[in-house]
Amino acid sequence: MDFCAKCGSILVPKEGKKLGCVRCNYSIKAKETVKLKETVEKAKKIEIIDENPMKAYPKTKEECPKCENREAYFWTVQTRAGDEAETRFFECTKCHHRWRDYS
Ligand SMILES: [Zn+2]
Numbered sequence: 001m002d003f004c005a006k007c008g009s010i011l012v013p014k015e016g017k018k019l020g021c022v023r024c025n026y027s028i029k030a031k032e033t034v035k036l037k038e039t040v041e042k043a044k045k046i047e048i049i050d051e052n053p054m055k056a057y058p059k060t061k062e063e064c065p066k067c068e069n070r071e072a073y074f075w076t077v078q079t080r081a082g083d084e085a086e087t088r089f090f091e092c093t094k095c096h097h098r099w100r101d102y103s
Pocket residue numbers: 004005006007008009021022023024025026
């Protein structure tokens with residue numbers, strides 16, 4: 001986590017690969033794009049975890065993008081109002097990496 005050099009508040013990712021202070025308008029160029037990516041990954045994970053408790057999920061033949069294991073748990077989540085298609089989520093049975101199916 002990065003902090004503002006002016007007021008010490010938290011810096012959050014802003015447009016154009018910048019980090020900006022939440023309180024004043026101080027901003028810096030993000031040094032590591034990796035860090036930004038991590039934040040996004042984490043946000044995604046939390047969003048997914050909230051939906052369902054593990055365990056009862058059925059397994060399916062789906063290749064893990066991380067470890068190439070060919071079996072994953074899956075479940076679906078209705079994202080918004082009922083007219084939207086369900087989003088499918090997968091969790092690798094081996095490394096527990098989670099991802100969603102955009103197709
Ligand atoms: Zn600040």
